[in-house]
Amino acid sequence: MIIVNFKAYPESFGEKGLKLAKICEKVAKESKKEIIVCPQTPDLCLVSKEVSIPVFSQHIDPVEQGSKTGHITLESVKSYISGTLINHSEKRMKIADIDYLVKKCRKFGLTSIVCTNNIDVSMACSLLNPDYIAIEPPELIGGDISVTSASPEIVENSVKNIKKINPKVKVLCGAGVKTGKDVKKALELGTEGVLLASGVVKAENPEKVLRDLVDGI
Amino acid sequence: MIIVNFKAYPESFGEKGLKLAKICEKVAKESKKEIIVCPQTPDLCLVSKEVSIPVFSQHIDPVEQGSKTGHITLESVKSYISGTLINHSEKRMKIADIDYLVKKCRKFGLTSIVCTNNIDVSMACSLLNPDYIAIEPPELIGGDISVTSASPEIVENSVKNIKKINPKVKVLCGAGVKTGKDVKKALELGTEGVLLASGVVKAENPEKVLRDLVDGI
Amino acid sequence: MIIVNFKAYPESFGEKGLKLAKICEKVAKESKKEIIVCPQTPDLCLVSKEVSIPVFSQHIDPVEQGSKTGHITLESVKSYISGTLINHSEKRMKIADIDYLVKKCRKFGLTSIVCTNNIDVSMACSLLNPDYIAIEPPELIGGDISVTSASPEIVENSVKNIKKINPKVKVLCGAGVKTGKDVKKALELGTEGVLLASGVVKAENPEKVLRDLVDGI
Amino acid sequence: MIIVNFKAYPESFGEKGLKLAKICEKVAKESKKEIIVCPQTPDLCLVSKEVSIPVFSQHIDPVEQGSKTGHITLESVKSYISGTLINHSEKRMKIADIDYLVKKCRKFGLTSIVCTNNIDVSMACSLLNPDYIAIEPPELIGGDISVTSASPEIVENSVKNIKKINPKVKVLCGAGVKTGKDVKKALELGTEGVLLASGVVKAENPEKVLRDLVDGI
Numbered sequence: 001m002i003i004v005n006f007k008a009y010p011e012s013f014g015e016k017g018l019k020l021a022k023i024c025e026k027v028a029k030e031s032k033k034e035i036i037v038c039p040q041t042p043d044l045c046l047v048s049k050e051v052s053i054p055v056f057s058q059h060i061d062p063v064e065q066g067s068k069t070g071h072i073t074l075e076s077v078k079s080y081i082s083g084t085l086i087n088h089s090e091k092r093m094k095i096a097d098i099d100y101l102v103k104k105c106r107k108f109g110l111t112s113i114v115c116t117n118n119i120d121v122s123m124a125c126s127l128l129n130p131d132y133i134a135i136e137p138p139e140l141i142g143g144d145i146s147v148t149s150a151s152p153e154i155v156e157n158s159v160k161n162i163k164k165i166n167p168k169v170k171v172l173c174g175a176g177v178k179t180g181k182d183v184k185k186a187l188e189l190g191t192e193g194v195l196l197a198s199g200v201v202k203a204e205n206p207e208k209v210l211r212d213l214v215d216g217i
Numbered sequence: 218m219i220i221v222n223f224k225a226y227p228e229s230f231g232e233k234g235l236k237l238a239k240i241c242e243k244v245a246k247e248s249k250k251e252i253i254v255c256p257q258t259p260d261l262c263l264v265s266k267e268v269s270i271p272v273f274s275q276h277i278d279p280v281e282q283g284s285k286t287g288h289i290t291l292e293s294v295k296s297y298i299s300g301t302l303i304n305h306s307e308k309r310m311k312i313a314d315i316d317y318l319v320k321k322c323r324k325f326g327l328t329s330i331v332c333t334n335n336i337d338v339s340m341a342c343s344l345l346n347p348d349y350i351a352i353e354p355p356e357l358i359g360g361d362i363s364v365t366s367a368s369p370e371i372v373e374n375s376v377k378n379i380k381k382i383n384p385k386v387k388v389l390c391g392a393g394v395k396t397g398k399d400v401k402k403a404l405e406l407g408t409e410g411v412l413l414a415s416g417v418v419k420a421e422n423p424e425k426v427l428r429d430l431v432d433g434i
Numbered sequence: 435m436i437i438v439n440f441k442a443y444p445e446s447f448g449e450k451g452l453k454l455a456k457i458c459e460k461v462a463k464e465s466k467k468e469i470i471v472c473p474q475t476p477d478l479c480l481v482s483k484e485v486s487i488p489v490f491s492q493h494i495d496p497v498e499q500g501s502k503t504g505h506i507t508l509e510s511v512k513s514y515i516s517g518t519l520i521n522h523s524e525k526r527m528k529i530a531d532i533d534y535l536v537k538k539c540r541k542f543g544l545t546s547i548v549c550t551n552n553i554d555v556s557m558a559c560s561l562l563n564p565d566y567i568a569i570e571p572p573e574l575i576g577g578d579i580s581v582t583s584a585s586p587e588i589v590e591n592s593v594k595n596i597k598k599i600n601p602k603v604k605v606l607c608g609a610g611v612k613t614g615k616d617v618k619k620a621l622e623l624g625t626e627g628v629l630l631a632s633g634v635v636k637a638e639n640p641e642k643v644l645r646d647l648v649d650g651i
Numbered sequence: 652m653i654i655v656n657f658k659a660y661p662e663s664f665g666e667k668g669l670k671l672a673k674i675c676e677k678v679a680k681e682s683k684k685e686i687i688v689c690p691q692t693p694d695l696c697l698v699s700k701e702v703s704i705p706v707f708s709q710h711i712d713p714v715e716q717g718s719k720t721g722h723i724t725l726e727s728v729k730s731y732i733s734g735t736l737i738n739h740s741e742k743r744m745k746i747a748d749i750d751y752l753v754k755k756c757r758k759f760g761l762t763s764i765v766c767t768n769n770i771d772v773s774m775a776c777s778l779l780n781p782d783y784i785a786i787e788p789p790e791l792i793g794g795d796i797s798v799t800s801a802s803p804e805i806v807e808n809s810v811k812n813i814k815k816i817n818p819k820v821k822v823l824c825g826a827g828v829k830t831g832k833d834v835k836k837a838l839e840l841g842t843e844g845v846l847l848a849s850g851v852v853k854a855e856n857p858e859k860v861l862r863d864l865v866d867g868i
Contacts (some may be wrong), residue, residue: 008285013293040293045262059287067414068225070276071310076257077231087529091287095521095553095558124558126530127599157452165561165599180587198284304746312746312775313768334747341746341775344816366686382816395670442719447727474727479696493721501849504710504742510664510691525721632718646672 001193083111140176183216218410301327357393400433435625517545574610617650652844734762791827834867
């Protein structure tokens with residue numbers, strides 16, 4: 001399972017975002033591997049109508065429907081998505097709000113992926129019963145260090161500790177993945193998929209990168 | 218000019234939001250008056266494709282494109298909208314961010330409407346050169362008091378003071394408007410339009426309410 | 435153990451705060467029970483110099499020392515306090531920041547009390563290894579309902595679940611305590627103390643209220 | 652007028668902060684120039700009791716007294732201070748909150764200094780009637796560029812534009828000042844004082860730096 005986070009990159013909104021989502025769909029279908037896209041929020045409607053692979057939201061505001069001008073409620077995106085990222089390192093949330101959103105996702109049948117920054121926080125969040133924990137060790141975020149070149153203990157220990165606390169929670173490698181080799185390594189270390197962004201979105205040839213990535217599965 | 222803020226109401230997202238936008242369009246065309254809709258952000262794409270009246274955003278995050286997971290950049294919505302609310306009472310912003318967004322709107326040819334809570338803040342914001350200031354006196358927000366039944370001095374003084382500081386800025390009445398009579402009064406007091414939400418969105422018959430409102434113009 | 439949160443009440447700052455802290459000290463000494471005070475932040479210095487009972491902070495900003503104008507670092511208050519509240523319902527924090535503060539407290543030898551809003555969040559936070567979890571069930575906050583009159587299951591279940599996850603974490607009853615009878619009940623339900631505010635701070639005779647409370651221990 | 656912002660530097664809290672404040676007091680008295688100190692919030696009480704020069708707060712939370720655990724109200728610090736910074740670049744505020752605090756300062760007889768990031772925001776804030784605007788052009792913040800070496804137009808234009816809008820507002824140079832020469836230049840450009848931090852706080856010999864600075868007045 002490969003999740004492509006479109007972030008707010010200039011390469012991934014509107015028609016460019018749709019085109020990228022279609023490339024993801026194409027590679028997913030041809031390879032028969034699971035690829036999930038997280039388009040920019042204003043494009044969820046557009047992308048979800050045009051592709052058949054799962055579409056996830058990058059974030060949802062932890063609020064109920066009502067007098068909440070400018071907020072993104074789960075209800076307002078639920079028909080466009082099959083899941084959402086929660087607590088991404090670029091959109092950290094209060095723990096009460098993570099709990100609120102995980103429960104709301106469950107209630108509405110959406111998949112929840114909670115991003116976390118270290119082993120203790122990963123273990124803590126696993127008790128909130130999300131479907132997935134995406135570990136984003138600060139050591140691996142945004143740099144050139146990959147999970148294969150760096151010491152793999154962080155990922156391995158995270159998986160082990162999360163499973164010890166809550167064996168139902170699945171783990172994703174949320175940083176340090178650039179190549180199919182990294183994907184393979186991440187899966188060997190016990191994760192069930194990877195979450196990546198610039199490596200695909202900003203690639204000169206995203207299709208080629210995606211083909212390499214799915215080869216790692 | 219009547220601006221309908223859809224907020225995050227359960228009555229105004231997805232297909233229901235689209236239907237409401239089409240009612241606004243219908244009344245606008247038949248009455249030859251200007252009605253602007255502010256759909257929920259995930260519906261901007263959907264609504265903007267289906268209606269010909271102006272579509273505005275309820276909020277835009279004050280960030281540049283890039284590694285900004287879960288943020289709504291102006292760039293990502295600009296093809297769907299012709300303007301945006303800024304600093305709505307339910308989404309207050311830092312002054313440096315209001316300034317940033319007003320300038321970014323200008324650069325991209327979008328109309329900026331800065332919401333304000335009292336005369337001093339209205340005057341201050343008028344120096345940031347937005348196209349419109351929507352005054353939302355706390356006395357009038359969310360209650361049953363309308364601008365006609367309440368003392369009209371707040372609106373009148375706001376207009377006068379804003380114009381004294383920056384005559385190019387137009388003023389909207391952002392609270393206390395429920396009926397055509399209120400619209401008429403608001404215009405008499407020097408505003409160039411009104412901003413309202415629940416009065417239309419939560420009405421049993423929004424079309425009827427809108428017809429009454431445009432009659433006030 | 436009774437913790438008195440002074441909040442930002444007009445009855446509890448400056449000289450009035452100091453007087454209140456001295457009453458707490460007096461009752462603590464005479465009853466030989468533990469009372470802890472959480473003065474308003476600007477009074478930590480004043481109060482800590484004048485009383486010999488433990489002084490805790492109501493909040494600490496999750497930042498390192500440096501160019502952080504207007505922030506309260508742990509370092510800047512550590513000589514005045516022996517512990518701190520973290521994530522109080524009126525000052526909720528991101529989970530990564532709770533984790534950061536709990537670890538920083540440990541490093542500096544300070545007692546950490548993490549406030550939580552429900553059982554799942556309590557269990558999650560117990561994995562961050564704070565010294566105490568203060569449960570603040572929304573049902574009990576700020577109302578007239580006390581832990582004895584309301585169904586005691588919430589508190590009992592919280593204690594049980596927290597201990598199951600991390601037996602080293604002690605539990606405080608953070609809401610619904612007004613009288614010595616409530617204190618007694620809270621202790622019977624497995625907590626090791628109570629956290630309260632207005633019941634003492636806004637009492638006409640705080641000393642009398644405190645004497646009643648310590649009688650419950 | 653020289654304002655020394657202690658920030659949250661490790662060099663400026665507790666006893667070290669008090670010592671630094673006393674050095675400021677000594678230089679102020681000997682030179683007969685005005686020096687104001689902004690200690691770390693937990694030290695306001697300590698410093699205000701020990702020095703006779705004016706003590707300002709670095710920040711105040713825009714809230715009323717009450718159930719506001721962990722917040723710093725104006726009331727709780729007012730007996731320790733004679734003024735406060737508002738909207739510092741490291742603690743930016745919503746415009747409605749700046750307005751609220753400026754008015755609250757006036758009501759309590761405290762001096763208000765609103766920090767701003769560019770000319771438009773400076774002009775806007777001057778309409779909120781603070782006593783001072785401290786301009787902090789991003790070009791000058793935290794770098795080695797000083798107001799004398801950099802083109803002085805930014806400061807000059809800010810002063811001119813602020814005075815045009817509200818002649819009663821005085822202007823401070825909030826960045827780019829390191830030496831007495833810079834102070835002299837800042838005053839020549841129309842400001843009535845300077846705001847600085849690391850240049851004094853992190854100096855090997857703060858007294859020497861301060862003597863040089865006051866020589867510029």
